[in-house]
Structures are given as C-alpha cells and as structure tokens.
Amino acid sequence: MFKSGNCTTCTTCGSCQQTPNVDTPILFCMHCQPSDAPCLKVCKENAIEVLGGAITINGEKCNRCGDCAGVCPIGIIKI
Structure with a gap:
C-alpha cells in the first residue's frame, strides 16, 4: 500500500515503478x-490505461505532451 510519507523514489514502497531516461x-x-486518477482524465490521446488495477502508459498512443506529468x-x- 502506498504511504506518501515514505515516498522518496518510485521503488520505496513498491507501488509505483517507472524507468527514467527511456524513449517511451x-x-x-x-x-x-x-x-480518480488525474493523469487518466487529462490524457487527450487516451494513452493512460488501466491494466490489472494499475495505471499504465501505452507508449504507442502517447505523444509525450507531458499533460499527465503535470497533474500527477x-x-x-x-516525460
């Protein structure tokens, strides 16, 4: 379970995983x-998807506009 007070990087709680410096x-x-996910609501390309209860980015749909990053x-x- 995510605990915001413990969040220093995406691997601290194990709830989120993100690989920096990649093309997609x-x-x-x-x-x-x-x-309730703001990133899901703001994505005009519908690139933010739900997979097994987790929020994911579909790299084939993502145009790298950064709107999702701004509301996370x-x-x-x-991005």
Missing part, C-alpha cells in the same frame, strides 16, 4: 484509484 514513458502506478499528485510520471 513507462509507468506502473497504483497510487490513485483509476476512477506524486510526481512519478516523467
């Missing part, structure tokens, strides 16, 4: 409920 943004996040409440999305 990779995300596997379970911080927000999909129904824990700053885990890096």
Whole structure:
C-alpha cells in the first residue's frame, strides 16, 4: 500500500515503478484509484490505461505532451 510519507523514489514502497531516461514513458502506478486518477482524465490521446488495477502508459498512443506529468499528485510520471 502506498504511504506518501515514505515516498522518496518510485521503488520505496513498491507501488509505483517507472524507468527514467527511456524513449517511451513507462509507468506502473497504483497510487490513485483509476476512477480518480488525474493523469487518466487529462490524457487527450487516451494513452493512460488501466491494466490489472494499475495505471499504465501505452507508449504507442502517447505523444509525450507531458499533460499527465503535470497533474500527477506524486510526481512519478516523467516525460
């Protein structure tokens, strides 16, 4: 379970995983409920998807606009 007070990197709690410095943004996040996830709501390309309860980025749909990164409440999305 995510505990915001413990979050210093994406691997501290194990709820989120993100690989920096890649051509395609990779995300596997379970911080927000999909129904409340701001990144899911803001993505105009519908590139933010739910996979097994986790929020993911579909690299084939993502245009790297950065809108999702701007609204992420824990700053885990890096574009």
